[in-house]
Amino acid sequence: MALPRDYPGQSCSLSRAMEVIGERWTLLIVRDAFLGVRRFGDFAAHLGIPRAVLTDRLAGLTGAGVLARVPGDGRREVYVLTDKGVRLWPAVRALSLWGEEHRPAPGGPRRVFLHADDDAPVAVDGRCTGCHAAVEVADLLVAPGPGLPPPSADDDPVTAALHRPRRLLQPLPLTKGSPV
Template identity: 75%
Template structure:
């Protein structure tokens, strides 16, 4: 039996938010969009989510205005966060921080965030440890942390790309038609 998407009888802002981002896989899709995942196949390969579920979650996020579909190269479309989607960054960061604190990976966090301007780490509250400023998501680099597992030879392309520092909100992988040029 499929659970309903709405929280009948609940009218608070949290319940309305959960109707959009509270289903299984949804926040991981949003996280990956922040990391630069753009294409359906990239989300599917990295998350190992059933394609029908991924289609449903992407449709929900697009209809809610969290993601938008944009023309890609060829006939394929890509997904990108909208301003409404980017506004979810504090929640994604807070949940990641909470997970690192209470369910840590061996060795420390799997990913760390660095301020582009001065290459200093960003603390739990999203402030740069060097300049003290609040760092907007577009000014962050995600890098492997001390608890990151190395990407093995069979890693999907997204996992392999996340093993290198990468600026958030920028495409993580080049379009397949351009890979030969990039890899040379």
């Protein structure tokens, strides 16, 4: 039996937020959108999520205004974070930091965040450790961390792209042979 999507009897803002982003897979889809994933097939391949579940979660995120479907490369629409979706970055980052502290990956974090202006690490408070500026999400570079396994021929296009530093919110380059 599927669990309901709402929280009857709960009227706080956290319960309302959880109705949008609280289902299994949803925050990972949002995370991947920050990493530049745009295409349905790339979400499916990178997450290993059943296509029916991905369809449902993408519909929920677009219906809530977190993602928008926009024209892509001429063949298909792609998904992009809306302003509302981008405002989820502090929550996504906070949960990632919590995971690094309380459920660390062997070898350290798989990804680190740097300020695009000076390549200095970004501290927990979102400030650049080099210039001390508050770093907006569009000015963040995601780079391989010490816990990222070496590249493999079996890597999906998203995993392969994340072996190189790249700005958040920038679309991943389309890869020939990437799933549709």
